[in-house]
Amino acid sequence: MALERAVRETIERHSLLPVGETVILGVSGGADSLAMLHLLSRLAPAYDVTLHVGHLNHRLRGAEAEADAAFVAAMCAEWGIPYTVESADVAAVAGERGLAIEETARQVRYAFLARLARALGARTVAVAHNADDQVETVLMHLLRGAGLAGLRGMRPLSRLEELRLGDPASHDVAEGSIRLIRPLLEVPRAAIEAYCRAHGLEPRYDLSNLDRTYYRNRLRYELVPYLETYNPNVRQVIQRMAEALAGDYELLRQQLLEVWPHVVRHASDEAITFDLAALRDLSIGLQRSVLREAVHRLRRSLRNINWVHIDDAVRVLNDGSTGAAATLPRGLLLTIDYDVATLAPAGYTPPRANVPRITRRIALPASGTIPLEGGWALTIERLPREALPADWRTNPDPYVAYLDAARCAGPLELRPRREGDWFIPLGLGHRQRVRELMINAKVPRDVRDTLPLLLCGADIAWVVGLRIDERFAVTAGTTTVLVVRVVEGMPPAANRAGDVRMEDD
Structure with a gap:
């Protein structure tokens, strides 16, 4: 028949059936899924695939839903196809997730099929969307303002983890890569119903598919017929558009x-x-x-x-x-x-930048190593100028400062920034507020008030990690250099100073 030939072409063009593997079929008992089951059971020997049917009772329609499950089980037993039937309280899940029933049913259904596939070692799940479903899907996405991903509609071959399944269900799906195939996607609904009649298939009919309180049903029975008054071929036009946009999306x-x-x-x-x-x-x-x-x-x-x-x-x-x-x-x-x-x-607090921080004033010794907050440490040593490393002038390490010891004669201390703090950055030639320096250096807001400042007496000699004050810079006349290092972790042979005092600012 024409439909079987069209489905074969779709399968071949998109390599839908993996030779020698198990394929999970999502079967509701309706015309689409029943036709898919019948067709693939006929085609399975040619591809050496094993079929396994999955049916989920959404527990939304009482006895009718129970009858659907029994129908699918009986059909599979008659045709000799293994099956799994489960149920889920979709209404309760929708309440928990704050979603509409339609969206929740979709999430729960695909999560069930994904779990079943993993349990059976299957890499492929087949569902029975048809060409008319494609038209409705594209229109739904268009009306909600989707981008290319939505306007391309569904694809004959995709992956379950690509579906927009919502937070809880997506974790069920994302574990492992499962192929999602739609062998009937290029076949109109009318052709599928004709196939069922021709082969004596008597599908179940879900009366909720006629309920126009559901958004998709309103599109199906109201919007699409209305669009056909403007263009009788609007379904084919939308299908071609989706196919064209799919190529753009892939690029x-x-x-x-x-x-x-x-x-x-x-x-x-x-x-x-x-x-x-x-x-x-x-x-x-x-x-x-x-x-x-x-x-x-x-x-x-x-x-x-x-x-x-x-x-x-x-x-x-x-x-x-x-x-x-x-x-x-x-x-x-x-x-x-x-x-x-x-x-x-909203309200997210980023991880603290890995920089030295202090929250109190710290009186420093003339030399030695002291611990700082957060696992950092500060070392102070005094060296003759000729003992400095060869690269001291360019100083590639922002956490090392070379200061003229004679000019830095006052007591040493570390403290956080205060409003109005200023110093004379080396090379700038004039005063600058410390806050302005930090902003220009793109210091994160949460760091600015805790980045240490080294003071010699009452003056700021070094904004740690950024710049020293030119008044304390080493010059040709310098004989002794104060070398201050801030390092992450205490040096193993640290000579800890015993007279360090931490004070409330």
Whole structure:
């Protein structure tokens, strides 16, 4: 028949059936899945595949749902096909997740099929979406403001972990790569129903598919017929558009995977931090793709994220200065901070920068090693100028300061920054507020008030990690040099000073 030939062509064109393996079939008992089961049972010997049916009772329709499960079990037993029937309280899960029944049923159903596939060692799951389902899916995505990923609709071959399954269910799916095939995707619903009649198949009918309170049903029975009054071939037009956009999406996806490691500085389950300059160098289209990918990685779904949200985030990304932010649904916030952009939950506290910090004044000895907070330590030694290392003038280590010991004659102490602090940065030639220096150096906000300052008497001699004061710089007339180092961890042979005093500021 024409339908069997069309399905064969789809299978061959997309290499859907893995030779010699097990394929899990999601079968509800309706016309689409029953036709798929019948067709694949006829084609299975040619591909040496083993079929296993999975049926999930969503417990939404009482006795009717029980009858569906019994029907599928009886059909599989009659045809000699192994099967697994399970049930799930979809309504209860929807309440727990705060989702609509339709979306929850989808999540739970795919998670069940994924678990079944893993339990049986199968790498392929087949579902019975048809060409009319494709039209409805594309329209749903269009109306919610989807990007290319949504407007390309469903694909004959994809992977379960690519589905937008929501937080809890996605973890069930993401463990391992499972192929998701749709062998009937290019076949219209009418042809499938005709196939069932021709082969004496009597599918179950879910009356909820006629209930127009469900969004998809309204599209099916109201919007699509209305669009056909403008173009009788609108279904074919939408299918062709989805196919064309799928090619564009694959190209963009390939580019995204290439640029991702170059624009991401740090990624975790909590937050993703981008190199702002690298991200701004991308085209607007790639920027949108990067942000959508980041949202999906953090939330395992793009539910409630539409074009407007991503576009607002891209605008802030390109035009915003430090402190600018874009709010996205699902509790996410994109923030700009100097040279980075961070996507994270609102209220997210980033890991503390790995820099020395102090919260109190510390009176220092003339020489020796003392512990600082957070596992850091400070060492002080006095050396004749001729004993300095060869590279002391360029000083490649920001945590080492060379100071004129004679000029730094006052008592030494460390303390955090105070409002109004100033010094004369080496090479600048005039006074500058310490806060301004830190801002120019892009010191994170949470570090500025705890970064140590070294004082000689009443004057700031060194903003640790940044700059020394030119009044204390080593000159041609310097004979003894005060070498101050801040290191992570106590040196093994540390000569700890015994007279260190920590005081409340």
